[in-house]
Amino acid sequence: MYAYYTARDKTSNRLSVAVASADSPEGKFKDQGPLVAQELGSIDAFETRDEKGRLFLLWKEDGNSRGQKTPIWAQQINEERTKLLGEKTALFENDQEWEGNLVEGVAIFRKNGFFYATYSARGCCEIDCDYVTGVARSKSLLGPWEKYDANQSKSIMTTGNVRVMGQWLKMMGSFTCFTMPTIQKGVCM
Structure with a gap:
């Protein structure tokens, strides 16, 4: 089993995507280290x-x-999840007004010959959080x-701050879709 996480690279201090592995979800995870740590x-x-x-x-x-675009990248990785292979490919970025200053939290699923990407857009992580969720599709993972x-007119799911029992809570902006074989239905959460 593999768990991807984000942490600061010890050498460069950049936010990096890293991976840890274990034999089971309960098992002791072994850190495999960073896979990618871009300048931004x-x-x-x-x-x-x-x-x-x-x-x-x-x-x-x-x-x-740093006030720049936020591309979603894809790059082949070895089966051991320890090394990226070949060159990275930009899938899409925040290029529409409704997306605001970011796209992030991408999740992919396949259905009826298409790859579907669900992703978060706009603003995160402040009291004025206005996360929304978008969808894109492609016949091939690497696009177009x-x-x-x-x-742009109606987000799949609008998220942000919710007041629960007198406390402000930040709600998620990303979700993943999967099929539940027991009920033969697709579920997004």
């Missing part, structure tokens, strides 16, 4: 396979931390990706 930072890892069955790591370049036209 690398966060929000997600693993998926392309249409040929090759394993890929996806992540966000943290450009919004097309964003859902209705994203």
Whole structure:
């Protein structure tokens, strides 16, 4: 089992995507170290396979931390999850007004011959959080990706701050979709 996480690289102090492995979810995890630490930072890892069955790591370049775009990258990774292979490919970035200063938290699923990407956009992590969720699709993992036209007028899910029992809580902006075989339905959470 593999767990991707974000931490500061000890050498460069950059935010980096790293991986740890264990024999089971309860097991002791062994840190395999950072996989990618771009100058602007690398966060929000997600693993998926392309249409040929090759394993890929996806992540966000943290450009919004310095007022720049936030591309979602994909790069092949070895089966041991210890090394990226080949060159990275930009899938999409925050290029529409409704997305604000970022896209992040990408998750991928396949259905009816398409890859679907769910992702968060706008603003996170402050009291005025206005996270929204968008959807894009592509016939191939490496693109080209097309964003859902209705994203700009109606987000799939609007998130942000919710008051519960007198306390302000920040709600999630990302979700993952999967199929539950026992009920033969797709679920997003």
